[in-house]
Amino acid sequence: MPLADVLNIAKLGLLANQSSLKVVSHNISNVNTPGYSKQNTRMGSIGAVTTGRPSGGMGVVITQVRRQVDMLVEKRLSNSTSELGRLEARNRYLPFVEETFNNMDNDGLTSRLENFFSAADQLSDNVTNTVGRVQLMGEAENVSRFVNDMYSSMTEVTLPIDDEITVTLDNINKRLQSIRDINLDIIKQETTNTPPLDLLDQRQQLINELGDLIDVRTVEQNNGGVSLMTSSGKLLVDYTYAAHFTRDQPMTDSGFMGIRIDDRVEDVTNLVFNGELKGLIELRDTVVHGNPATNGESGWLYRLNAFVGELRWQTNLVHSQTVGAKMQTGQTGVFQLGDTTDLAGDIYTTFIDQLVVDVNDSNYNGVPPDMDHVQNGTLTIAYGPDPDNLSVDSININPATMTIEDVRAALDASPAFSAVYDSNRVKLTAQDTYYGVVSDTSGIMAALGIGAIFGGRNAMEMSTNQEMIADNRMVGIGHIVQADDGTYQFDDGNNQGALAMSNLRSMRVDPFSTGDNATFASHYGQIVGELGSLIMQDKNSTTSLEIQQEFITGVRESVSGVSLEEELTDLIKFQRAFQASGKMVGAADELMQSVLQML
Amino acid sequence: MMRVTQGVFIRQSVAAMQKKMQELQRSQEESLTGNRILTPADDPGGAFRDSIFSSDLSGVESLQKTTSVASSRLSLASEKLGMIHDNMLDASELAVTMGNGYQGDPATMRNLSYKTENIFDDLLKNINIEADGMPLFSGGRTRNPYDPDNPTTTTIRMRGSDTAGFSGQNNLSIATDATGNSTLDPSDANYPGLPTSVKMTYNGGQFDVMINGDTDPSSPVAYGATMDLGWVQIDSASVPTDGQSFYFEIVPKYQGGLEYPKIKISDQQSVAGNMTGDEVMEGKNGRGQNLFGAIAGLNGALKRADPHEVNAWIGQLEEARGQASDSETVTGMRQVQVETVTATLDEEKTSLNEIVAKNKEADMFDVLSRMEQTIQALQVMTTSERNILGVSLVDLLR
Numbered sequence: 001m002p003l004a005d006v007l008n009i010a011k012l013g014l015l016a017n018q019s020s021l022k023v024v025s026h027n028i029s030n031v032n033t034p035g036y037s038k039q040n041t042r043m044g045s046i047g048a049v050t051t052g053r054p055s056g057g058m059g060v061v062i063t064q065v066r067r068q069v070d071m072l073v074e075k076r077l078s079n080s081t082s083e084l085g086r087l088e089a090r091n092r093y094l095p096f097v098e099e100t101f102n103n104m105d106n107d108g109l110t111s112r113l114e115n116f117f118s119a120a121d122q123l124s125d126n127v128t129n130t131v132g133r134v135q136l137m138g139e140a141e142n143v144s145r146f147v148n149d150m151y152s153s154m155t156e157v158t159l160p161i162d163d164e165i166t167v168t169l170d171n172i173n174k175r176l177q178s179i180r181d182i183n184l185d186i187i188k189q190e191t192t193n194t195p196p197l198d199l200l201d202q203r204q205q206l207i208n209e210l211g212d213l214i215d216v217r218t219v220e221q222n223n224g225g226v227s228l229m230t231s232s233g234k235l236l237v238d239y240t241y242a243a244h245f246t247r248d249q250p251m252t253d254s255g256f257m258g259i260r261i262d263d264r265v266e267d268v269t270n271l272v273f274n275g276e277l278k279g280l281i282e283l284r285d286t287v288v289h290g291n292p293a294t295n296g297e298s299g300w301l302y303r304l305n306a307f308v309g310e311l312r313w314q315t316n317l318v319h320s321q322t323v324g325a326k327m328q329t330g331q332t333g334v335f336q337l338g339d340t341t342d343l344a345g346d347i348y349t350t351f352i353d354q355l356v357v358d359v360n361d362s363n364y365n366g367v368p369p370d371m372d373h374v375q376n377g378t379l380t381i382a383y384g385p386d387p388d389n390l391s392v393d394s395i396n397i398n399p400a401t402m403t404i405e406d407v408r409a410a411l412d413a414s415p416a417f418s419a420v421y422d423s424n425r426v427k428l429t430a431q432d433t434y435y436g437v438v439s440d441t442s443g444i445m446a447a448l449g450i451g452a453i454f455g456g457r458n459a460m461e462m463s464t465n466q467e468m469i470a471d472n473r474m475v476g477i478g479h480i481v482q483a484d485d486g487t488y489q490f491d492d493g494n495n496q497g498a499l500a501m502s503n504l505r506s507m508r509v510d511p512f513s514t515g516d517n518a519t520f521a522s523h524y525g526q527i528v529g530e531l532g533s534l535i536m537q538d539k540n541s542t543t544s545l546e547i548q549q550e551f552i553t554g555v556r557e558s559v560s561g562v563s564l565e566e567e568l569t570d571l572i573k574f575q576r577a578f579q580a581s582g583k584m585v586g587a588a589d590e591l592m593q594s595v596l597q598m599l
Numbered sequence: 600m601m602r603v604t605q606g607v608f609i610r611q612s613v614a615a616m617q618k619k620m621q622e623l624q625r626s627q628e629e630s631l632t633g634n635r636i637l638t639p640a641d642d643p644g645g646a647f648r649d650s651i652f653s654s655d656l657s658g659v660e661s662l663q664k665t666t667s668v669a670s671s672r673l674s675l676a677s678e679k680l681g682m683i684h685d686n687m688l689d690a691s692e693l694a695v696t697m698g699n700g701y702q703g704d705p706a707t708m709r710n711l712s713y714k715t716e717n718i719f720d721d722l723l724k725n726i727n728i729e730a731d732g733m734p735l736f737s738g739g740r741t742r743n744p745y746d747p748d749n750p751t752t753t754t755i756r757m758r759g760s761d762t763a764g765f766s767g768q769n770n771l772s773i774a775t776d777a778t779g780n781s782t783l784d785p786s787d788a789n790y791p792g793l794p795t796s797v798k799m800t801y802n803g804g805q806f807d808v809m810i811n812g813d814t815d816p817s818s819p820v821a822y823g824a825t826m827d828l829g830w831v832q833i834d835s836a837s838v839p840t841d842g843q844s845f846y847f848e849i850v851p852k853y854q855g856g857l858e859y860p861k862i863k864i865s866d867q868q869s870v871a872g873n874m875t876g877d878e879v880m881e882g883k884n885g886r887g888q889n890l891f892g893a894i895a896g897l898n899g900a901l902k903r904a905d906p907h908e909v910n911a912w913i914g915q916l917e918e919a920r921g922q923a924s925d926s927e928t929v930t931g932m933r934q935v936q937v938e939t940v941t942a943t944l945d946e947e948k949t950s951l952n953e954i955v956a957k958n959k960e961a962d963m964f965d966v967l968s969r970m971e972q973t974i975q976a977l978q979v980m981t982t983s984e985r986n987i988l989g990v991s992l993v994d995l996l997r
Contacts, residue, residue, distance in 0.1 A: 114657035491739035491856030506866035525650025532639025
């Protein structure tokens with residue numbers, strides 16, 4: 001073997017070990033880099049050149065520098081992040097919704113409702129007590145204000161959620177662009193002899209991060225690039241294309257801006273199936289704003305509104321059939337009659353041609369919310385100047401044939417009172433000193449909000465009758481009673497009305513029209529319990545997924561992670577090999593010297 | 600064999616420490632609030648139950664307050680009815696003493712009428728008693744059940760002779776006006792006031808009218824289909840027989856309501872509250888005795904110094920006393936019923952408090968045990984992790 005070969009082999013050894021040391025160094029420096037895969041060198045011996053004489057090998061060469069990865073593990077890791085991202089987004093905001101409905105600290109809606117019912121109990125004990133009437137209205141005010149706050153809290157939660165959707169889309173866009181750029185670099189580098197190891201890691205890391213934000217399907221290309229798509233088949237990234245998410249019209253069902261890709265017409269809000277983005281959309285559109293009529297979901301705002309609607313209707317129905325500490329001289333309904341009613345004209349017959357209206361129909365925008373509860377029945381009124389001897393009048397109400405104007409006219413025709421429109425509400429004024437409702441099997445008084453405790457169309461607007469706040473003698477305590485001789489009289493200490501109000505506590509109602517008749521407390525408990533179940537389910541799923549992801553991350557760490565012990569051992573190994581190759585150069589040099597001296 | 604890297608150690612260490620810190624925080628929250636369910640997600644079923652149990656508890660506590668107050672009110676009513684009964688017993692005893700057997704001075708008899716006047720005043724005071732700003736026997740009205748300024752008359756009764764007892768008759772009645780109201784006019788100058796017993800004795804086509812022991816200014820009044828005494832008009836259906844006497848009393852008119860406010864004793868269930876004034880004083884739906892009328896009648900008999908007339912009142916006074924006793928008994932029974940309900944509610948409240956506590960409250964021993972366990976685990980963990988994470992080949996290579 002020529003001495004030059006020895007030198008050459010030593011040189012190759014120096015170079016190969018130097019390269020390996022470089023890789024070790026690279027590994028050590030990236031020990032904390034997220035997504036980094038340990039790299040290692042593959043060495044190969046160079047075979048002997050056949051010259052007819054026996055000869056050894058020609059040294060060593062780095063045949064490959066490669067990433068230590070398991071593609072199956074990488075794929076599983078990427079897939080598991082989407083669901084976890086979705087759940088984590090939900091877990092961030094659901095406690096706010098939970099806090100709104102939480103009554104475990106005895107400071108929620110249930111407690112306030114109980115105080116309201118208890119105030120009715122106390123009032124029934126002594127209806128002449130002014131404090132009792134003031135307290136009842138105070139508790140009613142507490143209920144309505146708390147409901148208003150609940151509504152505000154719920155809608156306020158959706159604002160940061162919606163903002164975060166915008167931020168998330170921005171993050172998605174940035175990552176999509178980066179992945180596209182890296183894709184291009186990888187493809188370019190694949191055509192050279194230098195494998196794009198770090199770029200592959202970076203791209204995988206970005207894909208994992210993207211998977212946390214949105215559902216992603218990866219398709220490997222032959223040229224080293226990848227295509228990314230959503231589960232619904234929307235292309236996100238190619239090596240020349242990166243989708244760009246924008247927020248613009250059309251509006252989603254919940255009234256927020258929709259999501260579009262590259263300004264195309266199609267709204268993809270509901271085509272996102274996983275990831276943080278999905279979690280945020282679910283929270284906003286389903287958990288909070290879900291509505292069976294628009295998106296088939298029963299969100300907690302819908303449940304709150306349904307619950308409050310039933311509370312308002314039942315309370316008003318009971319209270320509108322009571323008499324206060326004095327008989328009425330005049331009352332104004334708490335409900336506006338709607339945007340389509342023109343008080344000066346006959347537009348009632350044009351738009352509101354029946355009382356039973358779909359209160360959600362845009363033609364009837366703003367009609368009293370409980371109009372669809374009105375039934376074919378009779379309103380019986382007692383009236384007159386002498387509470388000991390009252391006259392009685394009955395008014396038949398037929399929702400199938402009467403308009404709001406028909407009702408007003410029928411009320412106005414009664415000798416008990418006059419009925420006019422006042423600020424788009426029905427206003428009654430006694431015609432013969434006093435009047436009081438004996439019974440109302442139609443529910444028209446409650447529907448018009450006359451003698452109602454609660455006003456407002458929904459949780460946001462829920463309010464308390466200001467007439468009663470201003471004059472607590474209008475708070476219902478008793479019923480008009482019929483004496484043995486058939487005459488009607490008003491006993492100002494009768495407590496039947498207050499008792500009926502207190503019985504609301506145990507009244508069976510069905511606010512969600514599911515056939516489930518239960519008390520208000522039970523229905524509210526159900527709302528809270530279901531919310532708790534949802535959160536608990538999410539937490540459990542999150543824990544389960546975290547364990548799963550922890551395992552996969554552990555496996556990835558085991559396969560691709562940098563072990564400092566390993567690297568330090570390799571460092572010694574390659575350092576020694578380098579030193580040995582150096583010695584070989586020295587030995588060859590000495591040999592050369594010897595040969596030269598021989599000359 | 601699975602490779603182990605520093606990253607695995609660190610991640611596992613952080614995750615385990617985080618978990619323990621969460622457990623510690625949970626224990627802290629439970630120990631601070633005393634509750635194991637802090638949010639619905641902690642136990643959705645428990646949160647649902649809490650809503651129902653808390654509502655039940657609130658309802659029971661509220662009912663307990665009302666029944667407790669109602670019981671006190673019934674107790675006061677019972678006490679007053681007892682006093683009314685005593686008043687009637689005194690009147691009965693007076694009637695027996697001054698009845699047929701009395702041989703004393705008529706002036707003494709007249710003087711003793713102050714007793715019946717006092718009894719009349721006591722009756723008025725007792726029946727108009729108020730509690731918590733509301734008359735106890737007003738039947739759901741805020742005004743007093745009886746007001747001397749709002750009088751009426753009892754029905755007219757007859758005695759065939761001076762020694763006979765009272766009997767029903769259909770000859771005379773108090774006239775009514777066109778609207779059906781009594782012609783009794785308290786604003787008339789000769790209106791005699793309360794308590795008044797009117798005696799009209801027919802003789803020779805005219806009536807001698809006595810107001811208590813005095814002759815009415817209108818007396819004698821000639822017989823007619825309608826006879827005007829000035830402050831009241833009397834209708835007659837037929838001519839009486841000479842010597843027949845007709846009696847009626849002026850008494851306060853019941854001006855209360857139809858029924859006393861009911862007392863709620865459970866969800867959707869309420870019981871009759873106190874008795875109404877007309878049940879007590881007029882025996883409505885009962886014996887039908889007018890207690891004011893009986894006392895006014897006895898008062899008139901005493902003032903007329905007529906032992907036979909006094910004697911005629913004995914039976915009616917006994918019946919009136921029995922009526923007062925009935926009222927006292929009924930009220931006592933209602934009081935017992937309400938007290939029983941209050942006691943039951945008290946037991947129910949205790950049970951519900953227990954259920955609410957069991958459902959919601961934390962077992963503090965368990966909380967403290969868990970807290971101690973977690974703290975110890977954290978201490979062990981920090982020590983062991985320091986050793987594990989401290990191991991490095993770098994140190995060995997120095």
